[in-house]
Amino acid sequence: MDPPCTQLVKRELKDPDLKTPDDFWTPLRAIKEEWEGEIDMNLKQDEHHERITKFIKHQTMLSEVESDTEDEGEKSVENEQNKELYLQEEEQKLRQQLIEDGIKEQSRQRQQKWENDLSNELYLLNDLKREHVYDHKLKNPIPIAECYTGAHTCDETVATLSDLKKLVANRVPKVPLDELLIEPLLNWDIDMLPKKPNLVEELCRLFRQNIGPTLAVVIDGKQFYCHSMLLGMMSEFFNNRNFSHVLYLPGTKIPSRTFVNIYRWMLEPINSLTLTQLIELLRASQFLAIEELTKQCWRLTHDVLKTTDRILTMYTVAQRVCVNIEKIITPYVGRIWLPFASSQEFINLEFSKIRRMLQLDTLSVNSEMEVLYSAILWLECGWPLRKRYAIDLMRVIRFELMPFVFLIIFDRRKDGPPALNYIRHSVVVHKLIYNGLSEQHSDANRYKGNSGRYPREWIYDPCCPYHHGHKCNSARFVSYNEFINYVKCLQKAGYLRGNRMKLYTDDDIVCC
Known part of the structure; x- marks a missing residue:
């Protein structure tokens, strides 16, 4: 008896429109083929087996053709990539070769220049040597009888590189100039020079007259040109900050008029101010970390709060200007x-x-x-x-x-x-x-x-x-x-x- 899968294939070969049951699955399905002659249901089992084997071989051959096509496509893409990599490597090698050729050409030119300079120096040395020979012969004429004795001969050979080195060594002095000079000892008389200015007073004058400001402080669209050195000495906020020539400050923390009062306080004492100005100075000094101004403001605030008539006014102003200071004044x-x-x-x-x-x-x-x-x-x-x-x-x-x-x-x-x-x-x-x-x-x-x-x-x-x-x-x-x-x-x-x-x-x- 045939196995179930073979029986199903036989049924599909007999009736192509036959539907396969849902609970049975097999990877083999018969397709419509044009057989030679009509299908004989009385064929032997070997003939049926031979037809099924032929069909399987045909499907396998089709799948191999498709896989070969995919392999060829992948190989072509890989070849294109290898070709691009090869071209990039060749271009890189060509660029490197051009750089090396340029370096060699520069070295050759430097060597050629050095050789030309050396030959020029040798030519000059030979000319000098010939002049010395001519001068020697003119000063010491040789009698005719002694011309061939060799007693009065002089060096008339061509100058070499060693002769050039000797000439250069004799041309350069061997003793430094500072060993030949003796430094004199000068008498510095104070009366001869003008009196030096007091640096502190001069610096304060520059600050008060605002000569050469180095920083522009912008508050609420208004620019104030100041000295960053003065601000850095008095305020930790400016001392611990790396800023450019322009600095923007928030107007909600420090109004422009308060910044003017603080900068004026750095240069000269403030004789009088209102309670609103006092609270604004106290808040701004805490924001800018000016410890000395904060202490002075708190000292003045405690003096004001000693008078009962001013407590309510002080609290009202602090409530409007700064909430943190209002909390401190509340116990009063x-x-x-x-x-x-x-x-x-x-x-x-x-x-x-x-x-x-x-x-x-x-x-x-x-x-x-x-x-x-x-x-x-x-x-x-x-x-x-x-x-x-x-x-x-x-x-x-x-x-x-x-x-x-x-x-x-x-x-x-x-x-x-x-x-x-x-x-x-x-x-x-x-x-x-x-x-x-x-x-x-x-x-x-x-x-x-x-x-x-x-x-x-x-x-x-x-x-x-x-x-x-x-x-x-x-x-x-x-x-x-x-x-x-x-x-x-x-x-x-x-x-x-x-x-x-x-x-x-x-x-x-x-x-x-």
Whole structure:
């Protein structure tokens, strides 16, 4: 019996349109061939096998022809590449040969020149030698009788290369010129020469008159011609920087007028300036790394902040000019907290700034109740937009410093603005009040308040109706309306009221 693959081939030879089953695969498929005569189904098995073998050989021959064609194509591409490489190598060899021929030609020309010069020198030497022979014969005539004796002969041979070397050696002196000279010792009299100028004064004169500037500084489109040496000596920013003749500085960091003041400070002292100029100088000196100017600006800033009337102005200018300096000046604002709380600048503060201020230990108040009402005042001026900040502000209020009675009845009262009523009904605030009462449980001064682990800077204003001194034994309680009335009085009085403040512990305070 025939194998399955042979049976399939036989079926395809018999019926070319017969489809092959999908579950059987074989690489052999019969094609339509023109057989001699009709197909006889009664052929023997050997004849069928011979036909199949012939068909396989035919397919193999066709595949070999295709592979030979591909091999020839690859060989032709490889031959083309080898040909290009060969041409490149030949061109490189030709170029190298031309270079070597040029070098040899230059060497030959130099050798030819040297030989020509040498022959010319020999010709000149022979001419000189003949002149010496002629002079010798003219000076020493030989008698006729002694002409052939050889007693009066002289050297008449042709000059050689050794003779030329001797002539050159005799022509060049063997002793250096400095050995023949003796240096004289001169007397330098100071009176004979003009007085030398002071280099420091001369350099300062060049800087002040701006003679020969070497650097152009460009700020906001304005050019300033300066001396890079002066800037490098005073500023680490310029000393540690490799720049060309033009340098661009950002106008947001250092305005043009501030750069002019800094350059003037390098040459001469500054007698007067405004607070805005002071803050701008301080910020620019930190940017340019001018240590000496930074120290002077901070020293002047501390002197200004000693006066309470200038603290608010200084803080306002710093808030507008430089945020970093404003953060440093913020603790000084606590010294004038109540006048500051009555200003428009306090109402316009951002949440982060008001929260940072309420955390200060340097807030000058008579009671922690004033700190609470200050936060309520800020919330009320932007209510209900500032409602989301209410709980966060209450977390920085120190309820343990408030009087005991105020904490007990705080959530029971109904007066005050919507912001205060919202806080009274807050569960978080109730918990904060409870914690404050817990800390006051064993405190003897809990009815007065102002006693705790983290106190404020307690003060006393004689013009405030609800302020008390530390010796007063009266119970302390302040309503929101009383605080607002006091704030209005501060607005009318201005900064003069801040100068009347006294310390909470002064013995001369008489309140009740």
